[in-house]
Amino acid sequence: MAVQTTPQQASEVPEGGFSGAALRADFPMYEVPTRSGKRLVFLDAAASAPKPRVVIDAIAETYAHHYANVHRGIYELSEDATSRFEGARQAVARFINAPSEREVVFVRNATEAINLVAYSWGRTNVGEGDRVVTTQLEHHANIVPWQQLCAEVGATLEYVAITDDGRLDMDDLRAKLEPREGRPPRLLAVAGVSNALGTINPVREIVRMAHDAGALALVDAAQSAPHMPVDVADIGCDFLAISGHKMLGPSGIGALWGRRELLEAMPPFMTGGSMIIRVSLEGAEWNSVPHKFEAGTPAIAEAIGWGAAIGYLENLGMERVREHERYLFTHAWEALSAIPGLRLLGPADPEIHAGVISMVMDEIHPHDVATIFDAEGVAVRAGHHCAQPVMLRYDIPATTRASFYVYNDLDDVEALAGAVRSARRVFGVGG
Numbered sequence: 001m002a003v004q005t006t007p008q009q010a011s012e013v014p015e016g017g018f019s020g021a022a023l024r025a026d027f028p029m030y031e032v033p034t035r036s037g038k039r040l041v042f043l044d045a046a047a048s049a050p051k052p053r054v055v056i057d058a059i060a061e062t063y064a065h066h067y068a069n070v071h072r073g074i075y076e077l078s079e080d081a082t083s084r085f086e087g088a089r090q091a092v093a094r095f096i097n098a099p100s101e102r103e104v105v106f107v108r109n110a111t112e113a114i115n116l117v118a119y120s121w122g123r124t125n126v127g128e129g130d131r132v133v134t135t136q137l138e139h140h141a142n143i144v145p146w147q148q149l150c151a152e153v154g155a156t157l158e159y160v161a162i163t164d165d166g167r168l169d170m171d172d173l174r175a176k177l178e179p180r181e182g183r184p185p186r187l188l189a190v191a192g193v194s195n196a197l198g199t200i201n202p203v204r205e206i207v208r209m210a211h212d213a214g215a216l217a218l219v220d221a222a223q224s225a226p227h228m229p230v231d232v233a234d235i236g237c238d239f240l241a242i243s244g245h246k247m248l249g250p251s252g253i254g255a256l257w258g259r260r261e262l263l264e265a266m267p268p269f270m271t272g273g274s275m276i277i278r279v280s281l282e283g284a285e286w287n288s289v290p291h292k293f294e295a296g297t298p299a300i301a302e303a304i305g306w307g308a309a310i311g312y313l314e315n316l317g318m319e320r321v322r323e324h325e326r327y328l329f330t331h332a333w334e335a336l337s338a339i340p341g342l343r344l345l346g347p348a349d350p351e352i353h354a355g356v357i358s359m360v361m362d363e364i365h366p367h368d369v370a371t372i373f374d375a376e377g378v379a380v381r382a383g384h385h386c387a388q389p390v391m392l393r394y395d396i397p398a399t400t401r402a403s404f405y406v407y408n409d410l411d412d413v414e415a416l417a418g419a420v421r422s423a424r425r426v427f428g429v430g431g
């Protein structure tokens, strides 16, 4: 796929980057008219990203010509489907620089990946009196499974505090990692990027701190892997969770990456077909990893579609994707900061803020803001973003969140700022 830049768009393209406007042609979603009749300005990738045609085609093509169950048949179609499905696993492994594709477990989404660790690793490695540490800026997916685990085994869950500008409080992290009665926490679970604040956490440093303290480290990369290079070898973590649907792939497919020796030692999460090598009336013997964790028929076409999404992103280059979003963020932050009565959450520094901007408008509820935005063709998310502890921290019920991706450009930034001004006019709180 060639990324074309026309001369008119040149001013919208960061040096060495690509044109978001040109990429929109790859996304059939943009062909659907909005009910307002306005141009669609899609700013909700953080919830779920649109799908480029290559992904839709890969899914359709799988169902049309390459579909059979995987790992089971010894006929041509099944072998074909299996090799495409396993090719997708290799693509995921390559994308996160996993040492081996056997460390990539297909699951439904990041939520399931984290639950897998909490149930399988957690129930065998965390016990009474132990501690698990997470942070206050996590998505519920990286909080509730640990709450459940700790409640069940009699462990304690602790949360690293966040600063007024939405960064993790590193002194508090250090304190939380200190041993208590000679015991370090068992695990530190942290997001690469906060979906509610946009903060990019220094995961490499955090993982090193966790390891130095004697804890394992899980990184929730649901919001980082789609938008910047994510390299498990470089981060040094023990587990990493990702969702396909947030990185241009289909919903219903995600992955847990885990260090091989940890996965080998963990008991299965779910049991049944495919995850065994032998079953008798007395019991069963587990398959090798990753299959031990993949009970039942997997999401075959979805995995293959995700492989196509990864190919699309690799073609753009993840460094360039990050650069593109940093560019849009910088312009958006500047434009929005100039609007009176608008509070922006998260750090102002573009080096540690991803392409996600959460805002609160004095006197106007985020749902009303989003409704007015919709009338302008601007699609954003309003709510607590499954991060209620973040809302509690800043004493707000919800935010309006705009999130950028590869198909956005400076016109979208301008439309966002224009929609904020419209909302303020409609509610009579200034222009």
Ligand SMILES: Cc1ncc(COP(=O)(O)O)c(C=O)c1O
Pocket: 046, 047, 109, 110, 111, 112, 138, 139, 141, 142, 191, 193, 194, 195, 220, 222, 223, 243, 245, 386
């Ligand atoms: C940071 C983060 N973690 C985890 C999740 C859960 O992802 P999924 O719903 O795909 O399981 C999300 C989804 O918004 C997220 O933003």
